[in-house]
Amino acid sequence: MYHKYKNVERVKPSGLELQDHLVGVQRVTKVTKGGRAFGFSAIVVVGDGNGVVGQGLGKSKDVASAIAKAIEDAKKNLVRIPIIKQTLPHEQKGKFGGARVFLKPASHGTGVIAGGAVRAVLESVGVHDVLSKSQGSSNPHNVVKATFDALLQLRSASMIAKERGISLEKVFNG
Secondary structure (H helix, E strand, C coil): CCCCCCCCEECCCCCCCCEEEEEEEEEEEEEECCEEEEEEEEEEEEECCCCEEEEEEEEECCHHHHHHHHHHHHHHCCEECCCECCECCCCEEEEECCEEEEEEECCCCCCEECCHHHHHHHHHHCCCCEEEEEEECCCHHHHHHHHHHHHHCCCCHHHHHHHHCCCHHHHHHC
């Protein structure tokens, strides 16, 4: 899932205090010869509130098992996101399908200014001060994936120094 991003650090779920946020549950209907067959799909975001986050999708005939499957799927997709002073290192845009998300770091005390799906992801990551704008599609599946696209493109100053092979002071001072 994260193969197109360079600096993704995968994380094992063992030893982490993970909290899950239910982003959405959809009832899906399959019309058959004998009538309608109902099923449910759930999208869940899990995170430790300290830079580790993952998202998952679960499908089942009942809501509880769909959520349980989504949580297990999310725990398999954990990644580390760079956070500086409870906000993001820089502005970033993310895109997935028809959904576009813009994330901007904010000063201390601003809070999480974000809509439903984006808010769930950012709170799971542990970001406390951020401005965001969700544009285009409001489908929660695509909005969550667009938010992950933006978060996975973030790079801290130490990552940039390591990539360029220069010291941290040289990154800031030129």
